[in-house]
Amino acid sequence: MSNVAVMGNTGTATDTASTARAPFAPWDRRDIPGSFSVEATARRVGNYKWTEMKLFEALGGWIATVPELDVKMRLGTHCYHHAWHADLWHKRLPELREMKPERLTVPANEAMERFIEAMTEPEAPELTIEKLVGVYRVLIPRFIAAYTYHRNNTSEITDAPTIRSINFILQDEFDDWRDGEMLLQSLITTRDHVRRAAEHQARLEAIMVEAGGITGADSIGTGDNTNTEGGA
Amino acid sequence: MSEPSTSTATAAVSTAKVTVSPEEFTFVEYDATEIATIVAELAAQLEIANPIRVIVDETTPLAKVYEEIDAASSDATITLHAESGALEDRKHPQSFSPKAARESLGRILLRAHDRMRPEFADAPPDLELTLEQNAAWDTYCAGRLARMGVEVNQQRWRYNHRNRFGFDDGVDAKFDLIWSSDDLRWSDIAAGGG
Amino acid sequence: MRQFFPVEDLARDERFVQTNMAERMKDGRTAIDVKASSAKSRGATKRLTPDRHDASDAARGLMHGIMVGEIQALEGAGRTAHDFATGDGTNDTVPFELKLDMARQAWDEARHVEISAKLSDWMGTELGEFAENTVLFEAACSNDPVLRLAGVNRALEGLAIDVFTQMKEFGDVAGDPYLEFCEDWMLADEVTHVKMGSDWLRKVTANDPDRRTKALEFQQVVDKLFSFGGARGESAESSFSLARRFRELAGFTDDEVDTISQMDHEALEERKEAVRKYRERVGADA
Numbered sequence: 001m002s003n004v005a006v007m008g009n010t011g012t013a014t015d016t017a018s019t020a021r022a023p024f025a026p027w028d029r030r031d032i033p034g035s036f037s038v039e040a041t042a043r044r045v046g047n048y049k050w051t052e053m054k055l056f057e058a059l060g061g062w063i064a065t066v067p068e069l070d071v072k073m074r075l076g077t078h079c080y081h082h083a084w085h086a087d088l089w090h091k092r093l094p095e096l097r098e099m100k101p102e103r104l105t106v107p108a109n110e111a112m113e114r115f116i117e118a119m120t121e122p123e124a125p126e127l128t129i130e131k132l133v134g135v136y137r138v139l140i141p142r143f144i145a146a147y148t149y150h151r152n153n154t155s156e157i158t159d160a161p162t163i164r165s166i167n168f169i170l171q172d173e174f175d176d177w178r179d180g181e182m183l184l185q186s187l188i189t190t191r192d193h194v195r196r197a198a199e200h201q202a203r204l205e206a207i208m209v210e211a212g213g214i215t216g217a218d219s220i221g222t223g224d225n226t227n228t229e230g231g232a
Numbered sequence: 233m234s235e236p237s238t239s240t241a242t243a244a245v246s247t248a249k250v251t252v253s254p255e256e257f258t259f260v261e262y263d264a265t266e267i268a269t270i271v272a273e274l275a276a277q278l279e280i281a282n283p284i285r286v287i288v289d290e291t292t293p294l295a296k297v298y299e300e301i302d303a304a305s306s307d308a309t310i311t312l313h314a315e316s317g318a319l320e321d322r323k324h325p326q327s328f329s330p331k332a333a334r335e336s337l338g339r340i341l342l343r344a345h346d347r348m349r350p351e352f353a354d355a356p357p358d359l360e361l362t363l364e365q366n367a368a369w370d371t372y373c374a375g376r377l378a379r380m381g382v383e384v385n386q387q388r389w390r391y392n393h394r395n396r397f398g399f400d401d402g403v404d405a406k407f408d409l410i411w412s413s414d415d416l417r418w419s420d421i422a423a424g425g426g
Numbered sequence: 427m428r429q430f431f432p433v434e435d436l437a438r439d440e441r442f443v444q445t446n447m448a449e450r451m452k453d454g455r456t457a458i459d460v461k462a463s464s465a466k467s468r469g470a471t472k473r474l475t476p477d478r479h480d481a482s483d484a485a486r487g488l489m490h491g492i493m494v495g496e497i498q499a500l501e502g503a504g505r506t507a508h509d510f511a512t513g514d515g516t517n518d519t520v521p522f523e524l525k526l527d528m529a530r531q532a533w534d535e536a537r538h539v540e541i542s543a544k545l546s547d548w549m550g551t552e553l554g555e556f557a558e559n560t561v562l563f564e565a566a567c568s569n570d571p572v573l574r575l576a577g578v579n580r581a582l583e584g585l586a587i588d589v590f591t592q593m594k595e596f597g598d599v600a601g602d603p604y605l606e607f608c609e610d611w612m613l614a615d616e617v618t619h620v621k622m623g624s625d626w627l628r629k630v631t632a633n634d635p636d637r638r639t640k641a642l643e644f645q646q647v648v649d650k651l652f653s654f655g656g657a658r659g660e661s662a663e664s665s666f667s668l669a670r671r672f673r674e675l676a677g678f679t680d681d682e683v684d685t686i687s688q689m690d691h692e693a694l695e696e697r698k699e700a701v702r703k704y705r706e707r708v709g710a711d712a
Contacts, residue, residue: 053512056529061427061508063532064501064563067437069539069553076500076536079507083529090522102512123427125437258708259454291705293455295480316455322487322556323443326453363479388550392482395600 034155035221041162042096044150046104047215048143049089051112053105055139056082058120066128068187074179081172088165095161108219111211115139118207122200129187130200136180137197138204142214144173149220248275252286259290260316262328267319267337270330271312274338277380278345283309286337290316293325298358299340301347310344312337334382335374342373351417367396368410368421375411386411397424429509433560433567436501441554442494447561447651454704456697458656458663474592474665476600484665485596485605486551492589493542494558499586500535502566502578503528510571515630520571524630527622531579534615541608548604565648572630576641579623581648584673584686586616588658591669613672620676649686656694660687663694 024030036044059079066072093101107113119134151166188197213219250271252264271286282301295317302308318336321329346352346369355361361369371393378384390407397403406424410416438444457472474484506520507528513519546553565577590613597605631638652658657665668690673683 053525057508057525058427060504060506060529060532061431063504064431065427065435065437067439069439069497069543072437072497072500073536073539076504076532076539079504080529080533083507083526087526120427125435291455292457293453294457295483323554325445325450325557326455363477366479385550385552387547388482388486391486391549395476395482395485395602399601399603 030156032155032157034159035153036150036159038096041154041159042093042098042104044146044215045089045092045096045162046098046101046106047108047112048146049086049093049101050105050107051116051139051143051214052082052086052089054116054120055135056080056086058116059135061120062123062131065123065125066131067125068128071128071132071183071187074183078176078179081176085169085172088169092162092165108214108216109211111207112214112216115204115207115211118204129184129193129197132180132184132187133197133200134204136177136184137201138208140173140177140180142208142219144170144177146214146219147173153221248272248281248284250275250284250286252288254288254290257288257290260320260326260328262288262290262316262319266328266330267333270333271337271341274334274341274382278341280310280341280345282306282344282348284341285309285311287311287313288316288319289313293317293320295320295336297336297340299344299347300357301344304348304350304353306348308348310341312340312344314340331383335377335384338377338380338382339370339373342376343369346373346418351419353418355418355421364396364424365422367393368424371407371410372413372416372421376414378411379414427508430567430569431505431509433564436498436560436563438558439554441552443554443557444560445557446559446564450559451655451697451700454701454708456655456701458694458698458701460698460701460705472663472665473667474596476596481596481600482549485593486546486549487556488589488593488665489542489545489549490551490556491559492586492593493539493546493553494556495562495582495586496535496538496542498560498563498566499578499582500532500539502563502574502582503531503535505566506571506574506578507532515571516634518569518571521626521630524571524626527626531619531622534619538612538615541612545605545608561651565651568644570637570641572627572637572641573644575623575627575630576645577648579619580627580645581652583616583619583623584649584676584678585652585658587613587620587672587676588666588669590616591672592666617672617676620673620678624677646685646689650689650693653690653693655697656690659690659694661691661694664690 056079059075059082063072063075063079066075090101090105093104098104107116119139122130122134147166147170151163151170154162156163184197188194212223217223248271250268252268252271255264257264267286267288271284275281275284292315294315296313296315297318298313300311300313302311314336319328319333321327321332340358343358347355356365358366371389374384374386374389378386389411390404393407393410394403397406410420410424413420436444472478474488475481478484507525510518510520510525512522512525515521515524543553562582565582566574568574568577590609594606594609594613596602597607597609627638627641631641656663658668660667668683668687670683674680
């Protein structure tokens, strides 16, 4: 569907000139349809909410376990960011005809549950590198990917509220990713640190690949999730 | 402050004879001989040969210190009074900190040394100093201690000085002047640095 | 990660040394005049004001206490966001919105740690210069989330209101351009935290009066601990007082504040008695 806007008055410059304008200005290229139905969007949003919740809970729990003061404080700030994201999704679900948000607040699949368990497993005070790698080198990049794919493929007209939330959330994800990556670069200072970071990342990436991503195989449009509707 | 009547520990590291009371501490884990040694070392650095008495009030955790000297002469007895908090390791309450002791006792030893100069004849006794006079004199002593190689936190003393005189550039400039000086007179201290 | 995290495992770098109330109360020293008459007390007042002879050092010590308290409050809020499953608030579940509030509190406390660290630098205090009393995190350790709300959001944050008010006034009188400003911003957040605690305690125990009673009893126990042996109180012998006006803003009733004041007085008298007995035992002249 396309609109060619007819702009300006076609009559003479008098007080009776028409005010009829095309509904979309020439520079407004938003269009329909998008790639996701209401139900598919709700399913993705439920997966986002579940994962953001798990992330903020993990960050909150880790605060007491890390001895590094700057990391401790950053985790507190980021805990709130992801809690707020979970809240945005919690509020979006009823708008997508899901009146019981907890029903769709589920992991995409069993592998995502295993991923979160593996990611949150490090607790000892000397494992700050592992804790941060799991979040900032595996999970948050996956969030950025899934949110970007969703934003670029959903309808900017029918699904504007989701896009608005994604835009705000993505800003946090990029900022938090940068914070976490810089902390990691400051902590990884020996070959042994590099080895630990790489091994832990590989372990987690392998599980994430099994999961397919935060919303399963179709997280970034490269897989088929038709058999995994409703999550785990 | 109370003055226990127990016998005293001594140190003769330098020409100054230093006595500390109490000899045995009850409320805190301090060692009188260690305190005496630190004071004797400071006295040697300052070339003070006067007899020195150190009286520690261990019943309070506060950190007030002050000195008394019974005459402005080289054989007058210098008395250093210290509440136990002034010598305490703040990370391990009731434990002794040589660093805190050097800093606290060093400051008041320097005051006593100042009092032996005629330029400080007009200085009131420590317990009669105003808060501002105390602060300015502390700045003067802390600066010299730092140059003597004693570990001193300058920002702590700058904050103390600001609390008494104000938070502005003029006060900071006076602080810097007093801190870096070595030959001030009492009138300079009383004026907050001139 | 374990569901609950013990206070002994709180992670710190090597600058910090931790202690607890039991250790602190073993100290037989006190600045309070333990004799029945206060006529010979060491100073007319122990209140933290700029005209105390040790004002700046006392303020530094309190600021450090605030900083480690904020670290523990941050850790406590984070743990409460983590430790309980999401549910309707019965048993050991917590409502989703309560978790969000705890995450929000974690963010606020993180800022307070940042502010306190900056102020410590301003005042010439090194991080870890003083021992860290872990009693604050201990108030956040209960397995019952309702007790955590009572211990942290009512008792601990209430204490924060008192301390920040004292420091704010100190900074104002001293003319310190940063102290008054920073303490006021932190004070605003603490009023929010107390209200969060009051509101959630009421909601989660709406149908469980026994649980509410238990929570309020726990809060009183913690309130008394947070008097620190009379360091907080309305007597001139206490370093800081109850901030009645800001507590009222945060939702404390006059009766509640009067109860805390009474407990502070009891704590002061108990501390004096404990010190008297200690001195008698060691044969020291009080």
